[in-house]
Amino acid sequence: MADGAGGKASRRLVEGTIVPLLGDAWKGTLADSAVLDIGPGRLAMTTDAFVVRPLRFPGGSIGELAVNGTVNDLAMAGAGPVALVAALVIEEGTAVETVEAELRALGEAAGRAGVPVVGGDTKVVEHGKGDGLYVSTTGLGRVLEGVALGPDRVREGDRVLLSGPIGDHGITILLARGEVDLEADLRSDSRPVWPLVRPLLEEDPGAVRWLRDPTRGGVASALNELARDRGLAVVLEEAAIPVREPVRGACELLGLDPLHVANEGQFLAVVAPGAADRLLDRLRSIPGGEGAAIVGTLREGPARAVLAETPYGGTRIVDLLEGDPLPRIC
């Protein structure tokens, strides 16, 4: 297979196959670099490699994830997406239809996110050296005016806003990997979040202090990072954290804490206490933001920790989790 070796064969693949599959999202020129004229303001740029298994799962696929993951990372910097480039690493022997389907998914997702794909690359690796298909995307975005985000802006007393129910993506992937179908209602939450983030930032750019998409490692990892960076405590109110019933049930069965499970279509925002209720109302008024909730508060201590207050009046430590949680009940 010479398709990925460069030269004419590669050009044929790109022009003949890839570009048409991407559809309207394709705004590239097939030159070595895309040249963009994007006007004044601050730029945000991010890159991500996607290695999800299985490639397709209820509610999404790797092609779609590759777009949403990257535009969401831009959104977390307060930036709307301006352009995207994508690279595919295809394992030899992967069905052509599979690759085509993912390119189509990528194009459609870019369309939904409103971001043009302005360049790309493909490589083929030997059979056995990849999980079918890897996708890497790089995104460029423009930061909304007046936005200043970062852990250093977070203050004691700030509130933590969560955009919607958690755990859907991670649980769906875990079960899809084992081809276990527990619940018809379990599907990935993969989606672009900029349509939810933008109105918040426009409503009150100064009141939004910090944004993060709780992907791998879940809400627990994202908030632990904040607590450590900022030297404050994040105190969650467990009962306020939205978790859909099928996800809760699956977590119960799997011995997992929803706070540790990955999401691909949610975000966390730390907001000024005085603006929290207003921002929550705004978020809930946007389609897709109905499930948002205020889930916690930044506190002075215990420094660098994330805690969850249980409905029973106790407080448990929400750890940073590395890898699968091992059983510990003796």
Next chain:
Amino acid sequence: MPDRREALRIEVRGVVQGVGFRPAVDRLARSFGLAGWVSNDSRGVSIHVEGDAGRLEAFASALRDHPPPSARIVEIERRPVPAEGFETFEIRASTHDHPPVVLISPDLPPCPDCLEELEDPRDRRHRYPYLNCSACGPRYSIITALPYDRPNTTMADWPMCEHCRAEYEDPSDRRYHAQPTACPRCGPGYRLIRDGVDRASGPEAVARAAALLQEGEVVAIKGVGGYHLACSARDEAAVRRLRERKYRKEKPFALMARDLASAERLALLDDPHRSLLLDPARPIVLAPARASLPGVAEGTDRIGVMLPYAPLHTLLFRAGAPDPLVMTSANRSSEPISYRDDDALRRLDGIADAFLVGDRPIARRVEDSVVEVLGGRGTMIRRSRGFAPGVVCRLRAPRPILALGADLKNCITLVVSGQAIVGPHLGDLGDREADLAFEQSIRDWLAMYEIDPAALVVAHDAHPGYSSTRFATEIPCHRRLAVQHHRAHVASVLAETGELDRPVVGVALDGTGFGDDGAIWGFEFFEGSVAGGLRRAAHLRAASLPGGDAAARFPVQAAAGFLAGLSVPDLHEPPFSFPERYTQAQLLVARQVRCFPTTSAGRLFDTVAALCGFTRPISYEGQAAIWLEQQALGARSCAPYPFPGLDYRPLLESVIRDRRSGRDVGEIALAFHAAIARAVADTAAELAQRLGTPLVAISGGVFQNRLLRLLLDSYAVQERGLILRFNHAVPTNDGGISLGQAAIASGLAVG
């Protein structure tokens, strides 16, 4: 006369400071007409006595045979020294010449003298709940720093009146240096709070609380190491109300009986039970139930009883509180007991109808201890108030060792100057309060014993996900040692008996421990010695554990792991009637989603419990295994199921076959217990023979099962001639892990 004068130097080690030891020695020496001195030093108490040889001998035996009731003497050393010509006896100021191994005394119940004052209308401490003397009262629960002096206790805010001060300063007084001494004039008081308002104080508060209890209300009572929730144990509606409010569906409640006679009516007590009930630690004693108290301890044939251990408890019963009282840790579900007033008032709002709140703050949470009788000896189930902190045994370790224990039922051990000091039960780590207590204990102990981090060996569990493991990596130290969970269980037994060099067979049966190979172990045999290393010699055939800890909460889920690969009938059908959860767990096993290879004994018990009818989730730890044991206790003798080479498959197939043919569940449960005991005995005997030792050290949470221990006694001891060692001083559950870790680390702490 001077030429016949001889002298003795006596060194006493153990819990001998802060328990009125020096004044007692002073009185004893004077009563024998001896001269000399007594002094606290950093290792305990030193005594120099001189006088007539016969009297010296009598003094020494009196000291040995009748030490002050609160002291816990670990050793007494004596040697003759030259007489120095003292004319009187005196209490000398403390010296500080060695690294300190002074033991902080655990909390003590009121002594008979103080109880007498409590009842005496003419005494100025009549009905005063905070009375104590140098031989009794709180210790560990009120210490905020060392040395143990009043300013370093939670009594610092109550200056003594001139009366109390005079007693405190008089060496011949019972209250000489009684740090928390107080009286109604100068000390803290009690209040009764209802609907957020103070309703009464002093004796009136106690009387009101007693009346409310009598009327069936739930009262939160501040005790020594935390708050209890109390209600009348004979008022079923009150008991059920308490269960509902506390989210405690079935786990048995402990009782407090007014006195020994009342305890005798509740439980079948033999002499060891009685002496445990009266032990200065005043633990909760588990004994066969005699009374039937609906809602208190259903589903078990045993009951947990304790006697009053604070003056307030005595006053409550005197004031007419119902006897017995349910006295359960004040919390919701299984979190650590509340001990701060503001926290208790907030967290117990909606659970307690009223609060009996004392003014004296509690410095640290100390839960009630729980003991049972095993082989005629007191045996820890939860080692805490009254016992901890305390020296459990000696270990050869020139370096200090800090052993962090397991994450569940956490308890830490510190080895300093060769003495293993085991701390109180701290609860399950991962809970904020338990973590705080854990970190505070470590900080306090390292400071109290002046430990140089550059010399410290830190031992911790090998589990990579334990909070204690993460904590271990954050403590500065000389070196760190990860100890495999079940080796620590086995070593804890041998640390108690001092048999660290002897070749032994080690047996550990419990729920979950991280194994050398990354699998989840729990039914393990070892050979070797603690000092020379314990090699894994045999284990249960491995099964799948779907969903990790989720399987420990739902027996049918554990069953899905153990039954995979067996040809089993449809277990949704009667007599099994497994719920949907089983099918879901089966899917996880079939697809190996969130499945862990395991040799867990606990989950095997859960599997059999599920097959025998326990198909719901458990509501407290160990419930399914306890239920299975209870079923078996109702059966006559029966032959063990086949369990060849620790392969559970023929065993489970037999259980399923018998269940389908309608055999009595009790008999099935008994045949299962017998199979486990038989296999443990046979495997241990085989290994013991290979090793040339009769000694078998047995530990792990599964051995809280009394039936299993009884059967083992018959199969292993009587038939096979093995010598079995069980835990007594520390729990056989994970509460004993830190001692075992320390014992294994002591081999490495030499260099």
